[in-house]
Amino acid sequence: MFYREAGDFKTSYRDDNQTFPIKFDRYRYYVVLAVAFGIIPFIINDYWANALLLPFLIYAIAAIGLNILVGYCGQVSLGTGGFMAVGAYACYKLMTAFPDVSMFIHVILAGGITAIVGVLFGLPSLRIKGFYLAVATLAAQFFLVWLFNRVPWFYNYSASGQINAPERDVFGIIITGPNAPAWATYLFCLIFLTACAIIARNLTRGTTGRTWMAIRDMDIAAEIIGVNPLRAKLSAFAVSSFFVGVSGALFFAIYLGAVEVGEAFGIQKSFLVLFMVIIGGLGSIFGSFAGAAFLVLLPVVLKVVGADMLGWPTDIVAHLQLVIVGGLIILFLILEPHGLAQLWRVAKEKLRLWPFPH
Amino acid sequence: MPDQLIFAMEVFLNGLMAGVLYALVALGFVLIYKASGIFNYAQGVMALFAAMTLVGIMNGQVPFAHLINATFGTHVYTFGWTVPAFLAIILTMGVMVLLAWAVQRFVMRHLVGQEPIILFMATIGLAYFLEGVADLMWGSEIKTLDVGLPQGINTWLDEVTFEIFGYGFFIDNLDIFASIIAALLVAALVAFSQYTKQGRAMRAVADDHQAALSVGISLNFIWIMVWSVAGFVALVAGIVWGTKSGVQFSLSLIALKALPVLMLGGFTSIPGAIVGGLIIGVGEKLFEFAVGPLVGGATENWFAYVLALIFLVFRPQGLFGEKIIERV
Numbered sequence: 001m002f003y004r005e006a007g008d009f010k011t012s013y014r015d016d017n018q019t020f021p022i023k024f025d026r027y028r029y030y031v032v033l034a035v036a037f038g039i040i041p042f043i044i045n046d047y048w049a050n051a052l053l054l055p056f057l058i059y060a061i062a063a064i065g066l067n068i069l070v071g072y073c074g075q076v077s078l079g080t081g082g083f084m085a086v087g088a089y090a091c092y093k094l095m096t097a098f099p100d101v102s103m104f105i106h107v108i109l110a111g112g113i114t115a116i117v118g119v120l121f122g123l124p125s126l127r128i129k130g131f132y133l134a135v136a137t138l139a140a141q142f143f144l145v146w147l148f149n150r151v152p153w154f155y156n157y158s159a160s161g162q163i164n165a166p167e168r169d170v171f172g173i174i175i176t177g178p179n180a181p182a183w184a185t186y187l188f189c190l191i192f193l194t195a196c197a198i199i200a201r202n203l204t205r206g207t208t209g210r211t212w213m214a215i216r217d218m219d220i221a222a223e224i225i226g227v228n229p230l231r232a233k234l235s236a237f238a239v240s241s242f243f244v245g246v247s248g249a250l251f252f253a254i255y256l257g258a259v260e261v262g263e264a265f266g267i268q269k270s271f272l273v274l275f276m277v278i279i280g281g282l283g284s285i286f287g288s289f290a291g292a293a294f295l296v297l298l299p300v301v302l303k304v305v306g307a308d309m310l311g312w313p314t315d316i317v318a319h320l321q322l323v324i325v326g327g328l329i330i331l332f333l334i335l336e337p338h339g340l341a342q343l344w345r346v347a348k349e350k351l352r353l354w355p356f357p358h
Numbered sequence: 359m360p361d362q363l364i365f366a367m368e369v370f371l372n373g374l375m376a377g378v379l380y381a382l383v384a385l386g387f388v389l390i391y392k393a394s395g396i397f398n399y400a401q402g403v404m405a406l407f408a409a410m411t412l413v414g415i416m417n418g419q420v421p422f423a424h425l426i427n428a429t430f431g432t433h434v435y436t437f438g439w440t441v442p443a444f445l446a447i448i449l450t451m452g453v454m455v456l457l458a459w460a461v462q463r464f465v466m467r468h469l470v471g472q473e474p475i476i477l478f479m480a481t482i483g484l485a486y487f488l489e490g491v492a493d494l495m496w497g498s499e500i501k502t503l504d505v506g507l508p509q510g511i512n513t514w515l516d517e518v519t520f521e522i523f524g525y526g527f528f529i530d531n532l533d534i535f536a537s538i539i540a541a542l543l544v545a546a547l548v549a550f551s552q553y554t555k556q557g558r559a560m561r562a563v564a565d566d567h568q569a570a571l572s573v574g575i576s577l578n579f580i581w582i583m584v585w586s587v588a589g590f591v592a593l594v595a596g597i598v599w600g601t602k603s604g605v606q607f608s609l610s611l612i613a614l615k616a617l618p619v620l621m622l623g624g625f626t627s628i629p630g631a632i633v634g635g636l637i638i639g640v641g642e643k644l645f646e647f648a649v650g651p652l653v654g655g656a657t658e659n660w661f662a663y664v665l666a667l668i669f670l671v672f673r674p675q676g677l678f679g680e681k682i683i684e685r686v
Contacts, residue, residue: 128670131397135617139663150654220684312428319493326487333480334468
């Protein structure tokens with residue numbers, strides 16, 4: 001009834017090419033943006049920001065980044081944690097070396113540095129494919145974490161080996177450190193997420209995205225029809241690592257504030273982000289959001305239900321969480337290998353005919 | 359003979375022993391990969407699960423005791439008996455076969471024909487699931503496992519090397535035993551796949567699913583069997599590693615150690631797993647010995663991966679893997 005393209009006449013090429021061609025979708029998008037930017041900052045408190053919203057925003061950026069690499073370009077990477085660590089440590093070094101420069105620039109630069117590292121570790125992808133590549137990216141994961149653990153220059157020779165985010169402000173508002181107000185940290189992350197999502201969406205429906213998808217579907221065939229695999233694969237690694245680096249920088253500077261590299265950016269993080277991408281849906285920007293939201297919400301819900309309502313000990317809840325996450329992943333792969341995004345697509349198809357299916 | 363060289367020789371020998379242990383885990387991967395094209399990430403967790411089940415049965419623990427107590431307010435922990443190691447191993451094997459059946463029945467059967475990467479993800483999910491179940495069933499505290507394998511320094515080798523070099527090598531008895539077990543296991547596996555009916559059927563399935571089906575081999579049965587055999591290998595690895603370093607979560611991380619071994623040796627080759635294991639074991643120990651002190655140590659965490667990565671750039675299918683031929 002509401003959700004249909006009938007009667008929505010496009011009179012210019014610009015209209016024809018817009019991101020959301022259906023009017024209802026477009027308004028929904030504006031409403032989401034308005035709520036996210038205009039309403040939530042006024043009602044947010046510390047608990048909501050730290051338990052749900054900040055992790056969601058930051059993981060969504062990481063998931064979009066990984067989705068570009070795995071979902072759009074078909075290069076499976078298990079090195080996400082390592083690349084997030086690069087972003088975090090780059091941001092830390094920049095923050096402490098140039099205290100007067102805006103945090104926006106630091107985070108973007110941290111993303112850029114991660115992109116360079118990502119391209120470096122992406123080089124073997126030109127020779128190594130499939131599982132071999134997935135395992136090869138583990139080299140990045142373990143090597144990078146070891147590097148940040150063992151080379152004191154990266155953590156400014158601090159005694160504990162941790163890195164701590166010093167207090168920094170943007171336009172006079174503190175956004176890092178314990179004194180930062182919840183709404184400011186939220187808005188800061190939200191701006192990055194919105195920008196990343198728009199960039200990713202437009203990259204993936206343009207030439208770059210099409211070459212990525214051609215490589216994903218069959219790299220030899222893509223090569224024969226004139227896609228340059230070097231450029232396609234390395235650009236995917238670069239863009240993906242940029243996003244992952246940005247999320248790593250935000251994860252450290254805004255969300256955690258203090259980081260021990262093995263704990264915060266270990267192999268578990270790589271798997272977590274990969275799960276977000278799978279559960280959300282490979283090759284879908286919406287899926288990255290959905291997957292991130294799902295896996296951020298799940299532990300919180302389980303904790304509320306298991307520990308607070310049923311009164312189980314926390315270690316049982318932690319183990320149950322493993323069982324449920326593992327089971328859900330298997331269930332999703334069996335029932336819907338294309339993830340939450342596919343459910344959303346099916347729902348939209350149904351909605352298009354509603355209330356008169358036939 | 360200079361001291362450094364003697365030390366290096368000792369490190370070399372210890373590396374060989376460690377390599378055998380890596381190969382033991384890698385074997386499980388190769389078996390499943392060859393027979394069903396599934397890259398089973400859960401192999402390490404299976405080893406953990408097997409070791410925990412073994413300890414639990416030996417000590418007469420009540421499964422899910424923690425959960426039962428939390429839900430019903432009871433206080434049950436043990437049955438109050440202990441089971442001899444031999445019987446417990448057989449019972450654990452039974453549990454692993456049951457697990458193999460469940461995996462095949464509830465997971466893999468529904469995923470036939472999916473892309474390899476989806477299957478791989480499913481085994482990661484399986485790894486999480488199993489880890490949670492193992493912790494719920496037997497509790498997550500560190501346990502000691504003792505099935506009667508000898509441990510401690512091998513005095514004979516110590517004396518012999520002392521006679522020759524004037525310096526006694528430290529080689530753990532357990533490592534020597536593990537090597538013997540691994541050699542027996544490989545011999546048994548090779549004999550099984552070459553000379554028994556089921557083994558031949560397994561190789562036929564590995565070669566071509568459809569052709570195997572058309573001559574009347576039951577894929578279901580073969581896959582359950584393969585997962586059971588992998589469960590058996592996991593049990594052996596779990597016993598050896600569990601005796602060495604205690605039964606705890608880090609046991610499942612040996613799967614991550616086996617991955618570079620596989621890459622180096624090739625996913626499809628049993629000899630590759632052995633040779634790859636030895637190369638990685640010796641390589642990382644020698645590297646840590648020679649370069650580790652210069653760069654802050656703990657290079658064992660990543661050396662194997664970087665070695666495998668560099669190696670793969672020159673030979674993308676590993677040492678013994680089947681040549682990758684790509685067609686449009």
